[in-house]
Amino acid sequence: MNKGTKILLSVSIIALVLISVLTYLNMAISPYSSAQSQSETIAKEKAGITTSDYFGEYNRDKQYYSIGGLTQSNKYRYIIINAKSGQTTVVNKNDAPQRSEITSEVQNRYNAKKILNINLGLYKNKPTWEVSFQNKNGTIGYNLVDFETGKSIKTTNNI
Incomplete structure (x- = not known):
């Protein structure tokens, strides 16, 4: 060749x-x-x-x-x-917390290094935000947050 x-x-x-x-x-x-x-x-x-x-x-x-x-x-x-x-x-939306408020609250509550996603769906037939975040140690966490009140419903952390 x-x-x-x-x-x-x-x-x-x-x-x-x-x-x-x-x-x-x-x-x-x-x-x-x-x-x-x-x-x-x-x-x-x-x-x-x-x-x-x-x-x-x-x-x-x-x-x-x-x-x-x-x-x-x-x-x-x-x-x-x-x-x-x-x-x-x-x-x-009415008086419900904004997405930015939800992500800030989750970031502060769990001292998250980074918010990965925020997604809206239904959990037990109620509108719920699912916020995924990365912890400072590199593990992943999920926080379900009530759409109307902004209160945490369920957390899975350090995966």
């Missing part, structure tokens, strides 16, 4: 690997993007959310997707969608 053929073969192999990696990443992200897109459509139809700024995926007893955003009349609300049945629950 001459030098030109070796270079062409090397470039072809690198291009093939790069295309394979990009295809794999696209396939891995596709279900999440599809769930978000479908959830946003449901949020517009069933909750009147016109501008969304939050998407969450809650996995506890059941899997839920949630969307938060403003309605046409500038009211902030969330819709929680059961991933299996498609059943929806609409909750208005």
Whole structure:
């Protein structure tokens, strides 16, 4: 094999690997993007959310997707969608604590190094935030927080 053929073969192999990696990443992200897109459509139809700024995926007893955003009349609300049945629950923010307040409270309560996620779903048929966090020692913790009151319901720590 001459030098030109070796270079062409090397470039072809690198291009093939790069295309394979990009295809794999696209396939891995596709279900999440599809769930978000479908959830946003449901949020517009069933909750009147016109501008969304939050998407969450809650996995506890059941899997839920949630969307938060403003309605046409500038009211902030969330819709929680059961991933299996498609059943929806609409909750208005009203006087409920904001996501940022919930994450700050969890971070302070558990002296967390980092908040990983905050997702809205139903726990015992009540809207509940699931906040996952990383402790200073590198372990993971989960705190379920009541949507309306902001009070801690259940904690799993140092996993």
